[in-house]
Amino acid sequence: xxxxxxxxxxxxxxxxxxxxxxxxxxxxxxxxxxxxxxxxxxxxxxxxxxxxxxxxxxxxxxxxxxxxxxxxxxxxxxxxxxxxxxxxxxxxxxxxxxxxxxxxxxxxxxxxxxxx
Amino acid sequence: xxxxxxxxxxxxxxxxxxxxxxxxxxxxxxxxxxxxxxxxxxxxxxxxxxxxxxxxxxxxxxxxxxxxxxxxxxxxxxxxxxxxxxxxxxxxxxxxxxxxxxxxxxxxxxx
Numbered sequence: 001x002x003x004x005x006x007x008x009x010x011x012x013x014x015x016x017x018x019x020x021x022x023x024x025x026x027x028x029x030x031x032x033x034x035x036x037x038x039x040x041x042x043x044x045x046x047x048x049x050x051x052x053x054x055x056x057x058x059x060x061x062x063x064x065x066x067x068x069x070x071x072x073x074x075x076x077x078x079x080x081x082x083x084x085x086x087x088x089x090x091x092x093x094x095x096x097x098x099x100x101x102x103x104x105x106x107x108x109x110x111x112x113x114x115x116x
Numbered sequence: 117x118x119x120x121x122x123x124x125x126x127x128x129x130x131x132x133x134x135x136x137x138x139x140x141x142x143x144x145x146x147x148x149x150x151x152x153x154x155x156x157x158x159x160x161x162x163x164x165x166x167x168x169x170x171x172x173x174x175x176x177x178x179x180x181x182x183x184x185x186x187x188x189x190x191x192x193x194x195x196x197x198x199x200x201x202x203x204x205x206x207x208x209x210x211x212x213x214x215x216x217x218x219x220x221x222x223x224x225x226x227x
Contacts (some may be wrong), residue, residue, distance in 0.1 A: 004159055036217075043120065044205065044217035093160070105215070107152070107160035 003027060004096050006108025013084055014116055021079045021111045023094035028106075029074040030096035035067075038091040047092075050077055084115045118143045122206045122218025129196055129225050137191040137221045139180075139206035147210035149173075149182055149189040154203045154220075163191075163204070196225045 003026040013019050023033060035047045048064075050056035050071035058064045066088075068080040077096070081088055093110040123138040141149065148167045152160040164173030169184035178193045189206060206218040 006159070009157075034215075038220075041124070041219060043219050044215075046214060049214075095160070105162075107154075109157060109159040110154075 004030075004094065004106045004108045006094055006111060008111060009109060010112045010114075012114045012116065015085055016083055019081045019084055019113060021081075021092055021094075021113075023077045023079070023096065023108050025075045025096045025098075025106070028096075028098045030077070030098060031074065032097050033071055033077040034095045034097075034105075035069060035077075035079050036093045036095070038093070044093065047079075081113065084113070086115045089113055089115045118147065118208060118210060118216045120206050120208055120216050120218040123221055124219065126222040126224060129223070131198055131225055131227050132195045133225075135191070135193040135196045135200075135223070137204055137206075137223070139189045139191065139218060141187050141189065141206075141208050141216075143187075143208055143210055145210045146184075147208040149180070150207045150209070150215075151178070151180055151189070151191050152205040152207060152217075154205065156202070160205060196223070198225045198227055201225050 005024045007022050033050050036044045037047050038044045047062045048056045048058045050069050052071050052074050056069035071077040091112050094108045097105045119142045121140050150165045151163040153163045154160045164175040166173040166182035172181045180189050180191045201224050203220045203222045205220045207215045209215050
């Protein structure tokens with residue numbers, strides 16, 4: 001089946017630094033990619049939707065200047081957490097689709113971010 | 117708004133035990149419902165789905181029936197195996213690709 005590769009799986013950084021997370025579709029062209037965040041014991045929450053070559057659409061309450069999303073090609077999207085703070089510590093996961101609904105949506109393995 | 121409420125874990129069962137993970141939803145329309153599974157170190161994978169009321173999704177011995185009257189989509193398996201140890205997410209999608217997920221339920225099956 002289709003594979004989405006997400007790196008890194010775990011990152012620890014100092015407060016004030018920036019962290020980049022990559023999401024790649026390995027065997028299909030991802031027209032749309034999604035970024036989610038999950039706090040402990042909370043639901044996976046959609047942060048933003050990005051389409052290749054256009055600006056990402058952010059969900060209400062998500063700061064676009066803090067969470068920079070770049071979807072420069074049909075196989076790569078990146079999420080950069082800028083000037084990270086401890087409250088940004090969370091599990092981030094991406095998903096990608098080549099179209100359709102549900103069964104054509106594939107997820108990365110997630111990134112656990114810890115900000116000290 | 118749309119949301120999914122999922123049974124909290126963790127759940128620990130002995131091999132061959134019966135599994136139920138409850139999931140209820142709130143939606144303004146008629147969503148499609150999904151169960152995703154995340155094995156350790158891997159991404160979420162679609163386990164099964166149902167797109168309309170009374171549909172039953174099934175895969176790998178797991179089943180879930182879309183119950184409109186109770187707005188539920190409970191996941192069941194008659195006899196769990198150690199290899200079923202994973203985190204299970206209930207989700208709905210309506211109107212496109214925007215998913216609403218539950219909190220996930222961690223299942224550990226012991227021999």
